[in-house]
Amino acid sequence: MSGLKKQMWLGLMGKLKKSMDKKLRSRPQMEKRLVITAKLSKIYPKDMEAPAGGVDDMTKLSYLHEPGVLQNLKIRYELNEIYTYTGNILIAINPFQRLPHIYDAHMMQQYKGAPFGELSPHVFAVADVAYRAMINEGKSNSILVSGESGAGKTETTKMLMRYLAYLGGRAVTEGRTVEQQVLESNPVLEAFGNAKTVRNNNSR
Numbered sequence: 001m002s003g004l005k006k007q008m009w010l011g012l013m014g015k016l017k018k019s020m021d022k023k024l025r026s027r028p029q030m031e032k033r034l035v036i037t038a039k040l041s042k043i044y045p046k047d048m049e050a051p052a053g054g055v056d057d058m059t060k061l062s063y064l065h066e067p068g069v070l071q072n073l074k075i076r077y078e079l080n081e082i083y084t085y086t087g088n089i090l091i092a093i094n095p096f097q098r099l100p101h102i103y104d105a106h107m108m109q110q111y112k113g114a115p116f117g118e119l120s121p122h123v124f125a126v127a128d129v130a131y132r133a134m135i136n137e138g139k140s141n142s143i144l145v146s147g148e149s150g151a152g153k154t155e156t157t158k159m160l161m162r163y164l165a166y167l168g169g170r171a172v173t174e175g176r177t178v179e180q181q182v183l184e185s186n187p188v189l190e191a192f193g194n195a196k197t198v199r200n201n202n203s204r
């Protein structure tokens, strides 16, 4: 078991058996015969009030520690909930499979103008709030998309661009909508701006 997994196991799954000096003994609920001993400093409290399906905003967790955050993201990911907020930051987990229902026209319509945090965490909600701030304040705005290679930055950016193009209207020039034209520019930008990496072959 890796160090981090062990921490999560102990902190979130185990039932405390006995305290010995600076070490604790834990009996994980799912493995009756297994008793794990770990240093006190490696044990984290479990949020007993968190719902079984996890929380949609990590600030709702009673204890904000790494194993708790990872456990919450894992629970949501297993339910195909790839987006989770931490305040006004959106965390996206790469689903490595197409989830068309979460990006269709109906979803875009739902997020249009909806107050941030009212609907489930989504990349459209971030785009919507950025767009509205730009309009209301009359100033340019930026959305930072960050992550390691293959994390899903390009896909996320495409969804952001799709949503912004959708908000910007559907004017047609040369037989194609603004949305189509914006998205068609992406492969060209990627081809010149990206290198193929061991984790991602999206540019050659």
Ligand SMILES: Nc1ncnc2c1ncn2[C@@H]1O[C@H](COP(=O)(O)OP(=O)(O)OP(=O)(O)O)[C@@H](O)[C@H]1O
Pocket (backbone or CB within 6 Å): 094, 095, 096, 097, 098, 099, 147, 148, 149, 150, 151, 152, 153, 154, 155, 156, 194, 197, 199, 200, 202
């Ligand atoms: N939201 C998503 N839905 C479905 N598949 C996704 C999603 N995000 C990422 N993927 C899958 O993961 C692959 C890698 O994602 P992407 O190219 O966006 O990563 P990246 O962070 O831009 O990587 P790099 O930094 O190497 O360019 C995509 O080709 C796609 O197959």
